Amino acid sequence: MVTIYDIAKRANCSAMTVSKVINNTGRISEATRKRVLAIMEEMNYIPNSMARSLVLNETKILSLLITDITNPFYTSLARGAEDAALRHGYKLLLANSDENADKEKAYIETIMATRVDGVLYSPTGDESAALIERLTQLDIPVVLVDREVPGVECDMVLGDSRAGARAMVEHLIECGHRRIALVNGPLHVSTSRRRLEGYKEALEAHGIPLDPSLILEADYQHALTSTIAARLLELEERPTAVFAANNFLALGTIRTFQQQGLRVPEDISVSCFDELEAGFVVDPFMTVMAQPAYEFGTIAVDLLVERIRNRDAARRTVMLKPVLHSRRSVKRLR
């Protein structure tokens, strides 16, 4: 591989001169500059960013750690983050923890070893606190995305899960539903807790008593949802509507219902947090509380870059409002 020393030799100058040409620093005569540039071109020189980072103590790399790369919410977020990072002159290193704490830990280790300049972090749960702590100890700026972690202080970009959930459940109530189930994510994830809060608030505001048998907890990925959702069908008094805490939970729920011979929304209504199909599907079916995923990414990167520039600035939290899209999966009763 060609180095600046090879260039220097051929150009009859020192490596420092080549470095100065590359970085446009110092005083270099026009003639020398052109000669060096020509030789760099000719020899197909590619700078070694590791050597550079080693001495500059800066990589110009940001890391984005998400929990599910197959979820459109996170891919949109990633695209937003990528676009923003490029705008700021950073590269984006994407990592996917798959909602798995071990994978997450391994990735954090890699991220630290890579000496990235900052991390966009969607933690798998409250136990991620220790990992965030380590990043902070190493003085690596962190912006939490989508999920917060109790006891951890840092910049965050969050959706308003509580208000969103409440609005969705109130929508169901307005559609005439009173027996409304919640298929929630695991409670060690902040979004699940907030969505549960919103659910409870809505019921209470409308004088509907809380029935614990209508509240289920699954994981945020595909696997277990069906067996869990099936419990709703075994209840003496079935719910008329289900609110799922994310898109994949809704999908699993609907599949379960269909396997049991129920039609959605004729027999039972289903709605969820996060967009599910739009953009992917011919005729969007699901009533959702959509989040501006792309903006999650861009805003988080903006915060992160500012934080890198100024580590002492006040901590900020940006709260993004979700939007209700009323579609066909919810039936209006009577």
Add this chain to the structure above:
Amino acid sequence: MVTIYDIAKRANCSAMTVSKVINNTGRISEATRKRVLAIMEEMNYIPNSMARSLVLNETKILSLLITDITNPFYTSLARGAEDAALRHGYKLLLANSDENADKEKAYIETIMATRVDGVLYSPTGDESAALIERLTQLDIPVVLVDREVPGVECDMVLGDSRAGARAMVEHLIECGHRRIALVNGPLHVSTSRRRLEGYKEALEAHGIPLDPSLILEADYQHALTSTIAARLLELEERPTAVFAANNFLALGTIRTFQQQGLRVPEDISVSCFDELEAGFVVDPFMTVMAQPAYEFGTIAVDLLVERIRNRDAARRTVMLKPVLHSRRSVKRLR
């Protein structure tokens, strides 16, 4: 940031000893090993992978450059690649060219500067040949994924676009369609060319004359599809079925038809290459020629890792068979 020198000082030994403990090389007494390990833990030591890579001339990073991170085909592929890379002890650096040659070039530059050990590369088109050439010149192993490039020799993992397209069009013919349109991707992408071939083969095999007005060319992303698909509706004799060369083209086509008041499949049938909805959608609608995207990723990484280990091995091409999923978007005539 803590270095091995800091550890060494505290442990009363040389940096080399610390390095040996970390890498399990050389001879170190059990007592010293434990002492060093304890101090590393205590001081929160994180190795600097750049310094390491610099001297070892190896990064243990693979790069995956795809053209559209919002397309489920590529996210599945990415997950496969990630899993396989982790299995082999590599990290995966994900980059998204967005079907944009400039972005692609910039990413290739970054990839080279990062000195990754290998590249999984889905090129934006035939013009990518020059970029691949540069990678090869720098002796960076490349595996092409999904798309080949004329004149470029390297390992490849491809889908059988020709056979898949032919089988799909023959399926349409069996369903009674004879006037079948092709909404194709740009012809500077190899998959478009192969799908066009398959389309022609199928027609010819069944004695159906080729009508050039039924062959359209759009880009593989969302933007222009609608205006292009609209042309089909202006024809004197409309097609009864459309075969779209990828999932997003199909989506744009269907949207266009619906905006014009046509129903799919009652008024016109639509099918496409690549899975569109499965996994994302309640009730998959589209008849598709699905590709094993996840396997594209794992196999490509396997090839790449083998290539890294043995640069002189014979070049290999793996061809993956697509599978027809017949669903509701295609109507059986008569």
Add this chain to the structure above:
DNA sequence: TATGTTAGGGTTATCGGTAACTCTAGCGAA
């Protein structure tokens, strides 16, 4: 007793680049 071997470690150079400083010729001002 002399020599060889080995465990357990240390020295030094190097990877590719950059910061901070130094050097020198040529020119202008005093």
Add this chain to the structure above:
DNA sequence: TTCGCTAGAGTTACCGATAACCCTAACATA
């Protein structure tokens, strides 16, 4: 003529880690 300045370079040390080699005490062997 002498001093000082400046344009246009070059020197040196260092970033953090590792390879390759070197060193020494202790013990075994001839």
